[in-house]
Amino acid sequence: MRKRSIMWAGLVGILAVVVAGSSAAMTGKLGKGDAKAQVLRMSVGAEPPSLDPGLASDTTSSFILRNVMDPLIVLGPGPALKALPGAASSWTVKGANVTLNLSKNVRWTNGKPTTAQDYVWSWLRTISPELGADYAYQFFGIKGAEAYNGCDPGKADCNALRAKVGVKAAGNYTLKVTLTSPQPWFIQQLSHTSFLPVHRATVEKFGKKYTEAGNLVTNGPFKLSSWKHNASLTLVKSTKWRNASSVKLSKVFLPIITEATTAQNAFDAGNIDINDTGVNPVDIPKYKKTPFWKVWPALGTYYYGFNVKSITDVNQRRAMAISIDRKAIIRYITQAGQQPAKGFTPIGIAGGITIDKNSTMPTTAKLTEAKALMAKVKNPKKDINLFINNSPGHIKIATAIQAYWKQLGLNTEIKVMEWKQYLEFLGPPPNASVDVFRLGWIYDFPDAYNGLVLWKCDAGNNHTNFCNKKFDSLVDQAAKTPDADARAVLYQQAEDILTGPKGDLPIMPIYWYTFTALVKQNVKGYYEGPTSDIDLTKVSIT
Amino acid sequence: MLKFIVRRVAWTIPVILLVILMTFVMMRQIKGNPFQVTERPVPESIQRNLERAYHLDQPWYVQYAYYIKGVALFDLGPSLVQRNQDVNDIIRQSFPVSLQLGGFAMIFALLFGIPLGILAALKQNSILDYASMAVVNAGYALPNFLVSTLLIYFFALKLRDHTGFPTNGWGGWQSWILPSIALGHAPMTYFARIVRGSMLETLQQDYIRTARAKGLRWRRVVGLHVLRNSLIPTVTAAAPTLGYLIAGSFIVETVFGIPGIGRYFVTSISGRDYSVTMGITVLLAVIIIVANMVVDILYGYLDPRTRDERV
Numbered sequence: 001m002r003k004r005s006i007m008w009a010g011l012v013g014i015l016a017v018v019v020a021g022s023s024a025a026m027t028g029k030l031g032k033g034d035a036k037a038q039v040l041r042m043s044v045g046a047e048p049p050s051l052d053p054g055l056a057s058d059t060t061s062s063f064i065l066r067n068v069m070d071p072l073i074v075l076g077p078g079p080a081l082k083a084l085p086g087a088a089s090s091w092t093v094k095g096a097n098v099t100l101n102l103s104k105n106v107r108w109t110n111g112k113p114t115t116a117q118d119y120v121w122s123w124l125r126t127i128s129p130e131l132g133a134d135y136a137y138q139f140f141g142i143k144g145a146e147a148y149n150g151c152d153p154g155k156a157d158c159n160a161l162r163a164k165v166g167v168k169a170a171g172n173y174t175l176k177v178t179l180t181s182p183q184p185w186f187i188q189q190l191s192h193t194s195f196l197p198v199h200r201a202t203v204e205k206f207g208k209k210y211t212e213a214g215n216l217v218t219n220g221p222f223k224l225s226s227w228k229h230n231a232s233l234t235l236v237k238s239t240k241w242r243n244a245s246s247v248k249l250s251k252v253f254l255p256i257i258t259e260a261t262t263a264q265n266a267f268d269a270g271n272i273d274i275n276d277t278g279v280n281p282v283d284i285p286k287y288k289k290t291p292f293w294k295v296w297p298a299l300g301t302y303y304y305g306f307n308v309k310s311i312t313d314v315n316q317r318r319a320m321a322i323s324i325d326r327k328a329i330i331r332y333i334t335q336a337g338q339q340p341a342k343g344f345t346p347i348g349i350a351g352g353i354t355i356d357k358n359s360t361m362p363t364t365a366k367l368t369e370a371k372a373l374m375a376k377v378k379n380p381k382k383d384i385n386l387f388i389n390n391s392p393g394h395i396k397i398a399t400a401i402q403a404y405w406k407q408l409g410l411n412t413e414i415k416v417m418e419w420k421q422y423l424e425f426l427g428p429p430p431n432a433s434v435d436v437f438r439l440g441w442i443y444d445f446p447d448a449y450n451g452l453v454l455w456k457c458d459a460g461n462n463h464t465n466f467c468n469k470k471f472d473s474l475v476d477q478a479a480k481t482p483d484a485d486a487r488a489v490l491y492q493q494a495e496d497i498l499t500g501p502k503g504d505l506p507i508m509p510i511y512w513y514t515f516t517a518l519v520k521q522n523v524k525g526y527y528e529g530p531t532s533d534i535d536l537t538k539v540s541i542t
Numbered sequence: 543m544l545k546f547i548v549r550r551v552a553w554t555i556p557v558i559l560l561v562i563l564m565t566f567v568m569m570r571q572i573k574g575n576p577f578q579v580t581e582r583p584v585p586e587s588i589q590r591n592l593e594r595a596y597h598l599d600q601p602w603y604v605q606y607a608y609y610i611k612g613v614a615l616f617d618l619g620p621s622l623v624q625r626n627q628d629v630n631d632i633i634r635q636s637f638p639v640s641l642q643l644g645g646f647a648m649i650f651a652l653l654f655g656i657p658l659g660i661l662a663a664l665k666q667n668s669i670l671d672y673a674s675m676a677v678v679n680a681g682y683a684l685p686n687f688l689v690s691t692l693l694i695y696f697f698a699l700k701l702r703d704h705t706g707f708p709t710n711g712w713g714g715w716q717s718w719i720l721p722s723i724a725l726g727h728a729p730m731t732y733f734a735r736i737v738r739g740s741m742l743e744t745l746q747q748d749y750i751r752t753a754r755a756k757g758l759r760w761r762r763v764v765g766l767h768v769l770r771n772s773l774i775p776t777v778t779a780a781a782p783t784l785g786y787l788i789a790g791s792f793i794v795e796t797v798f799g800i801p802g803i804g805r806y807f808v809t810s811i812s813g814r815d816y817s818v819t820m821g822i823t824v825l826l827a828v829i830i831i832v833a834n835m836v837v838d839i840l841y842g843y844l845d846p847r848t849r850d851e852r853v
Contacts, residue, residue, distance in 0.1 A: 150587035420574025460583030
């Protein structure tokens with residue numbers, strides 16, 4: 001009898017532990033939608049890795065930061081994406097010297113004003129070698145930043161280098177920045193979340209826990225009211241924001257749903273108003289028939305790269321590039337309204353029409369022309385190793401392209417690798433067995449420079465072995481050209497070297513990306529900008 | 543018994559050290575840079591800064607020593623990917639959820655599996671037996687993700703006005719039911735089979751016949767003698783099953799959007815978040831070891847023959 005009671009006690013004990021755990025458990029419970037209360041419920045596809053502007057480098061973190069903080073600059077409508085005043089009310093640019101005049105009514109959620117000193121301290125913190133910020137390179141255009149970031153605190157005194165970084169406060173509301181060279185895109189680049197300030201006293205008080213809800217001090221239209229890790233985040237309207245009267249939403253509930261199917265279910269059940277996690281390609285046709293399906297052009301390019309040391313003849317590269325049917329790939333495989341890429345630079349970027357004017361990537365396959373080009377190739381590379389990373393979408397596209405290339409008499413072997421191993425395998429320089437590889441590029445800032453610079457001889461993302469000094473000098477020259485039209489012409493010449501009629505074709509762009517979401521009809525004003533900029537101040541529930 | 547427990551606890555230390563060493567070595571064998579998340583290359587100076595921040599610039603044995611020291615102090619280090627979080631935070635937040643989910647699934651499995659097995663055994667070769675074993679076989683063959691998807695489709699979407707079950711999340715009893723069934727259905731069928739098998743075996747034993755011959759009521763024979771002896775294999779199977787339910791709930795957690803540890807475990811491997819992978823591995827190793835130890839102790843109570851030998 002005693003034994004039995006011990007066993008029962010044990011069982012009851014286990015039950016008690018399990019149930020008691022519930023109080024410690026995080027909930028993913030979805031709030032009830034209430035139109036009048038202006039509550040938006042929107043799924044996000046990942047737990048934000050960090051809400052520290054210095055450390056955030058992904059789209060989810062950037063989206064949240066963009067809405068709890070007040071960026072210096074906001075971008076106007078595309079394709080110009082002009083820099084408009086944000087926390088900086090005005091600015092002047094004289095060559096490499098930039099002066100930003102800060103708005104005096106930008107306040108932290110604790111009521112204190114956001115000052116130029118806040119920016120200086122925050123930027124230096126991000127650049128510092130100690131923080132280990134992935135996006136410190138966003139600041140490398142600022143004089144002395146790269147040297148300071150490269151300093152080893154264990155071996156040298158980095159303070160001298162810190163003092164030399166070209167960012168200074170002139171009074172409370174004037175920020176002076178000295179760049180390494182004139183950079184026409186710098187003002188637009190300031191819209192990036194890396195340039196947001198942090199609240200020094202909070203960072204110093206809480207250390208790396210300062211980003212938790214309850215600790216985080218922000219200066220934007222919303223504030224973080226709760227962050228249940230891996231489960232959900234909640235933002236509430238900040239009444240202290242300089243333009244708070246224009247903000248309609250009172251609360252934004254953001255459940256973290258990583259799986260597209262799960263997000264679709266939540267959307268179908270009416271538990272969320274916006275599914276920003278994604279939609280499975282197989283379900284896209286179903287949603288396309290509904291008013292919920294939304295597509296916005298993105299600044300990004302999906303492309304295949306050639307190892308020019310392996311496929312040496314440009315005629316073969318061109319034949320391969322024009323033999324594929326981009327329209328069919330988009331229509332039947334990707335399905336999300338992507339645009340067939342005429343060139344590498346997305347047409348939606350400022351000056352895009354000029355830049356891609358001579359680019360030659362066809363929308364549909366030009367098989368006859370491709371075969372004629374192949375016939376000219378003296379020693380064609382017949383057996384092609386096509387490397388892609390492991391994802392169902394990439395595999396489907398590769399399989400289609402394998403079939404297109406078969407028509408040119410090429411035997412393509414598709415080699416699939418896990419993402420991180422794949423990145424290491426590609427180099428640069430790429431592993432010698434790579435003939436063709438897949439990658440994509442999403443722009444950090446809306447200037448063609450950000451994409452074209454990848455194909456310079458020494459660029460860390462140039463996995464093609466392609467090196468053209470003329471290309472490099474054109475890109476460098478464009479970087480020093482403040483006039484947007486003149487710059488576009490230089491970019492056009494550089495783009496021609498890549499994808500023009502006489503281009504070297506180290507890459508074959510396939511399509512330009514889009515952003516998609518499912519949005520309930522009672523949500524108004526929701527829009528995803530080309531740099532994945534989502535501004536919740538414009539959103540309302542009707 | 544105390545001596546037995548002390549000896550078992552002492553043995554866990556080298557086992558855990560070995561688990562850490564093996565995970566440590568294996569994680570570094572698979573290539574990949576934890577700091578390169580997208581195709582965007584990491585500039586050299588930034589890579590160096592990051593490696594320095596996480597001691598990855600040190601030789602492997604120094605890194606291992608740092609880690610062991612951390613584990614001894616219950617500090618599993620910072621996450622390489624969740625930049626503002628420590629592994630301890632991640633475990634503290636997500637482990638209770640997995641523990642709950644695993645616990646509920648286990649309760650479901652035992653609550654339905656054992657009676658199903660008993661029923662099948664007592665009515666051996668009857669329609670009831672065949673029917674329940676058909677259900678069990680079918681249930682065992684159905685993978686987690688399919689059961690999850692079907693449950694969501696029928697009970698959270700089609701019948702949501704009647705059930706009130708959410709499609710995802712983990713908060714409140716309504717959100718616990720579907721995932722617990724999805725996770726618990728496989729072990730439920732497993733338990734049913736074990737119980738049925740061992741019941742049938744026990745029913746053939748001489749002491750059962752003796753008990754019946756002595757005029758003991760059938761219900762009492764089953765309740766006291768058959769069931770108790772038949773449950774020993776179930777208890778043996780229960781501990782590793784509980785470990786599996788807590789650690790192996792990745793798919794169910796993903797489909798239901800549950801913020802448990804299984805999801806972190808898998809994403810940490812693909813993201814090369816070394817410290818999170820190792821931290822969770824250590825935790826799971828401890829769980830499995832403890833679960834097995836609990837079985838050994840329970841075993842002693844259930845089957846007195848094993849007790850003396852073990853002590």
